[in-house]
Amino acid sequence: QKEVEQNSGPLSVPEGAIASLNCTYSDRGSQSFFWYRQYSGKSPELIMSIYSNGDKEDGRFTAQLNKASQYVSLLIRDSQPSDSATYLCAVNNFGNEKLTFGTGTRLTIIP
Amino acid sequence: DGGITQSPKYLFRKEGQNVTLSCEQNLNHDAMYWYRQDPGQGLRLIYYSQIVNDFQKGDIAEGYSVSREKKESFPLTVTSAQKNPTAFYLCASRASRDVGVTDTQYFGPGTRLTVL
Numbered sequence: 118q119k120e121v122e123q124n125s126g127p128l129s130v131p132e133g134a135i136a137s138l139n140c141t142y143s144d145r146g147s148q149s150f151f152w153y154r155q156y157s158g159k160s161p162e163l164i165m166s167i168y169s170n171g172d173k174e175d176g177r178f179t180a181q182l183n184k185a186s187q188y189v190s191l192l193i194r195d196s197q198p199s200d201s202a203t204y205l206c207a208v209n210n211f212g213n214e215k216l217t218f219g220t221g222t223r224l225t226i227i228p
Numbered sequence: 229d230g231g232i233t234q235s236p237k238y239l240f241r242k243e244g245q246n247v248t249l250s251c252e253q254n255l256n257h258d259a260m261y262w263y264r265q266d267p268g269q270g271l272r273l274i275y276y277s278q279i280v281n282d283f284q285k286g287d288i289a290e291g292y293s294v295s296r297e298k299k300e301s302f303p304l305t306v307t308s309a310q311k312n313p314t315a316f317y318l319c320a321s322r323a324s325r326d327v328g329v330t331d332t333q334y335f336g337p338g339t340r341l342t343v344l
Contacts (some may be wrong), residue, residue: 161271161336162328188272205270209249209331214278215286216333220270 118158120144121208123219132190132228136193140206143187150182150185150189154200155221165191196226231255232336236292239304239341241313249304249339251319259322260302264288264315271318277302306341309315314343 122141130136138152149168153161164178166190167173173180178190188207192202206219232253241247251260259278263271272285277296291310295303306313317339323330 151332153335160338163332163334166332207333214276214284215261215273218271 120217120221121206121207123204123222125220126223127225128222129225129227130196132196132198132226134196134225136189136196136200136224138204138206138222138224139188140190140208140214142187142206142208142217144208144217145184145187145209146210147184147187147208150180151216152178152180152189152191153207154202155205155206161205161211165226191226196225198228200224201226230232231276232319232321232334234317234339237337238340239339241341241343243255243343246305246307249306249317249319249341251302251336252300252305253302253321253336254300255266255321255323255334257298257321257323257334259324260296261320261322262286262302262304263318263320264313265318266315273303274317281326312343313341316340 120143150194151166152164154164155161167180168180170182177194181190205219205221207216209216231236237252261276262274265271269284272288275294280299283294284294293305305334320333324331
């Protein structure tokens with residue numbers, strides 16, 4: 118079992134709809150959770166970080182964390198073609214020096 | 229203008245050559261990391277460093293070497309012992325390991341290495 122799992126996609130969503138990206142993790146001690154966006158040929162950029170159970174909203178993005186079920190999700194509202202990218206989920210345990218990354222979900226927004 | 233810089237952006241190497249990739253940060257971050265990314269795959273950790281003059285192997289350290297003589301700099305050398313070095317190399321830094329905003333890793337723009 119992979120430590121951090123994501124559906125590789127591709128996930129296709131019509132423009133203006135909600136895109137839902139999911140990530141599950143195996144380490145119950147995980148405390149920090151991150152979503153990065155990576156455009157083709159570019160480096161990852163941080164979209165959201167979340168540390169507590171529940172929802173965290175930032176503009177069109179909402180991160181949801183459920184530690185009991187060991188999953189974290191990212192919702193993108195009013196999806197735009199510029200949201201087309203690979204989204205990486207990353208998880209960290211308290212005091213751990215390393216992030217564990219999923220392999221990413223490729224999202225395509227269809228105009 | 230704070231951030232992480234990597235150079236060069238593109239690098240071509242002949243088989244049997246060692247090459248060094250540069251990573252510099254002016255964010256005053258303690259920790260620095262090197263990752264490798266192959267097409268369609270996730271990030272794999274090569275080496276990381278929490279403090280100056282100290283570094284640890286990641287998951288795929290064979291064929292690579294690093295140094296951390298200054299807080300701002302963490303160069304990666306890809307040696308001839310690395311059998312399949314063609315990849316996208318990413319450097320990252322983190323302020324501290326404390327849970328919260330400071331444990332976020334930020335990435336440089338990357339170096340694309342091609343072996344000819």
